[in-house]
Amino acid sequence: MITKRIIPCLDVRDGRVVKGVNFKDLGDVASPVKLAEYYSGAGADELVFYDITASAEERKLFTEILTETASRVFIPLTVGGGINTVDDFDRVLKCGADKVSVNSGAIRDPSLVAKAAERYGSQCVVLSVDVARVNGKFHVFAKGGREDTGMEAIGWIKRCVENGAGEVVVNSIDTDGVKKGFDLDLLAKVCMSVRVPIIASGGAGSIGDFIHLFRTLPQVDAGLAASVFHFGEIEIRDLKKKMEEAGVPARLV
Amino acid sequence: MTAIVDYGVGNLFSLCCSLKYIGEEASVTSSPDEIMAADRLILPGVGAFGDAAEKLRETGLDGVVKAFAATGKPLMGICLGMQLLFDESEEFGLHKGLGLIPGRVVPIDSLEGWDRRLKIPHIGWNQLKIIKKEPLFANVNDGDCVYFVHSFCGVGCGEALAAVTEYGAEITAAVQLGNVCGCQFHPEKSGQVGLEILRAFCGISASGGESPC
Numbered sequence: 001m002i003t004k005r006i007i008p009c010l011d012v013r014d015g016r017v018v019k020g021v022n023f024k025d026l027g028d029v030a031s032p033v034k035l036a037e038y039y040s041g042a043g044a045d046e047l048v049f050y051d052i053t054a055s056a057e058e059r060k061l062f063t064e065i066l067t068e069t070a071s072r073v074f075i076p077l078t079v080g081g082g083i084n085t086v087d088d089f090d091r092v093l094k095c096g097a098d099k100v101s102v103n104s105g106a107i108r109d110p111s112l113v114a115k116a117a118e119r120y121g122s123q124c125v126v127l128s129v130d131v132a133r134v135n136g137k138f139h140v141f142a143k144g145g146r147e148d149t150g151m152e153a154i155g156w157i158k159r160c161v162e163n164g165a166g167e168v169v170v171n172s173i174d175t176d177g178v179k180k181g182f183d184l185d186l187l188a189k190v191c192m193s194v195r196v197p198i199i200a201s202g203g204a205g206s207i208g209d210f211i212h213l214f215r216t217l218p219q220v221d222a223g224l225a226a227s228v229f230h231f232g233e234i235e236i237r238d239l240k241k242k243m244e245e246a247g248v249p250a251r252l253v
Numbered sequence: 254m255t256a257i258v259d260y261g262v263g264n265l266f267s268l269c270c271s272l273k274y275i276g277e278e279a280s281v282t283s284s285p286d287e288i289m290a291a292d293r294l295i296l297p298g299v300g301a302f303g304d305a306a307e308k309l310r311e312t313g314l315d316g317v318v319k320a321f322a323a324t325g326k327p328l329m330g331i332c333l334g335m336q337l338l339f340d341e342s343e344e345f346g347l348h349k350g351l352g353l354i355p356g357r358v359v360p361i362d363s364l365e366g367w368d369r370r371l372k373i374p375h376i377g378w379n380q381l382k383i384i385k386k387e388p389l390f391a392n393v394n395d396g397d398c399v400y401f402v403h404s405f406c407g408v409g410c411g412e413a414l415a416a417v418t419e420y421g422a423e424i425t426a427a428v429q430l431g432n433v434c435g436c437q438f439h440p441e442k443s444g445q446v447g448l449e450i451l452r453a454f455c456g457i458s459a460s461g462g463e464s465p466c
Contacts, residue, residue, distance in 0.1 A: 001419055002379045003398060040444065045378055071270040076400060076442050096266045098442065121300050123374060123402045167376070197376050221377060251378045251398040253445065 003251045004214050004243065005045035005222035006236055007078075007199065008229040010035060013052045015061045017230065033068050039229070040073045042236040043253040047073070048101070048169075048224065051081030052144070063095045070096020080128055084108065089116050093124070101126035101169060104142045106160060107149055117164025126199075127165035129157060131186055132173035138186060145173045153186075154193050161194045168194065169224060172202040179205025179228070182213045187220060197221040204228050207242045214248040254278040255455060256291035258318065258334075260308045263299040268331070271441035275448055277455045285317045293455060294321050298333030302342040302358060302405070305333055306350065315351060322353050328433050329454050335428065335435030336407060344405050353433045356409035361424065364408070368421035374404040375420045379438075381446075385415040385429055389436070392449040392459035399426070399438040399446055406437060 080101035172183030272279035342358035440447035
């Protein structure tokens with residue numbers, strides 16, 4: 001039976017891991033390579049490296065860290081952040097990424113998803129979308145969740161999947177950092193609209209939140225989180241064991 | 254030394270790293286001489302069957318892979334590379350494969366009785382049901398998970414079937430016939446279990462259960 005994936009997300013800046021609470025107040029955690037090795041050993045099913053660098057020098061450091069991780073950690077690696085062109089796909093894939101996630105880059109250039117899917121295959125192209133409620137409607141936000149694009153989220157996700165996005169990371173700004181559970185209303189709407197793997201992000205505060213997610217929405221394929229893993233509030237090994245006990249298929253290591 | 258066939262298809266960085274990690278010398282090459290001189294050969298691949306088969310033919314590497322298989326030295330196909338070992342594929346038209354493993358490649362959702370509620374592609378970690386323990390799965394257990402990404406699968410491979418997985422129907426996960434084997438999943442992306450499969454292929458003894466990390 002296929003298992004539900006647990007995916008820690010590592011925000012990387014200046015060669016270090018950081019995590020924003022509601023995308024602000026970044027705090028330093030640890031070495032990305034060491035953390036990646038630790039998570040892989042603990043049973044993480046996949047890792048997301050999110051590049052939040054601001055300069056070309058930092059970007060070079062990011063790709064060096066990616067290369068070092070890919071030569072020591074043998075689970076799927078997804079890279080996001082600063083992906084604006086097909087050349088950006090090329091740059092991170094050469095350094096050992098398996099998938100590339102696009103967010104603001106796809107909003108700026110809606111043809112990016114189609115171009116990348118044609119060149120590298122849909123399995124390589126992950127749409128990451130930051131969503132928040134605005135006057136009762138789900139809107140797509142750009143630039144790390146700071147800018148309301150005014151676009152309706154479900155329509156945007158459908159359009160990107162039709163263009164070749166092979167997976168969708170749905171990040172709820174409303175639940176992110178609150179640690180009271182995933183945004184099940186939003187996720188249910190996305191699950192009804194597209195038939196590609198859905199990765200839920202934003203709001204995990206406890207093991208129970210993951211179990212509730214997979215039991216309520218069996219169409220969700222994976223759960224992504226950052227701070228609860230980085231600060232040791234949830235041990236992946238415990239989470240997987242509890243998932244299995246609750247009847248949610250999990251890969252135990 | 255293990256040669257990895259470079260025919261312009263797919264990302265070979267991780268595969269190369271995983272072999273080096275287990276202590277196997279690896280070389281990514283399109284040179285027929287280097288391929289024939291290798292102790293073992295890996296045929297990788299992602300993307301569409303037709304394109305990949307065409308690239309193998311254009312470069313003349315289809316003949317080199319077959320010649321290598323005929324020497325009796327170990328050959329492994331991974332993902333699309335495994336599918337290329339089959340006789341033919343129905344992916345976007347009928348395409349001829351290398352004919353080193355009997356059977357053909359068909360869409361997963363065309364399998365009889367397939368559960369239509371599931372998503373295509375089959376992406377994620379799924380459990381192995383091992384049919385042939387030796388040689389690939391000597392250090393791996395029934396029920397261990399490996400990482401899959403595919404929309405098509407091999408059928409009709411008869412006694413070559415080495416492992417299956419369950420995804421809406423029973424799906425070919427690995428094949429092996431004599432010195433030729435193949436994995437539908439990605440051993441280089443399947444954590445400790447994947448590394449054990451690569452160790453077995455390379456004739457390197459098991460790690461003794463120590464975590465690589």
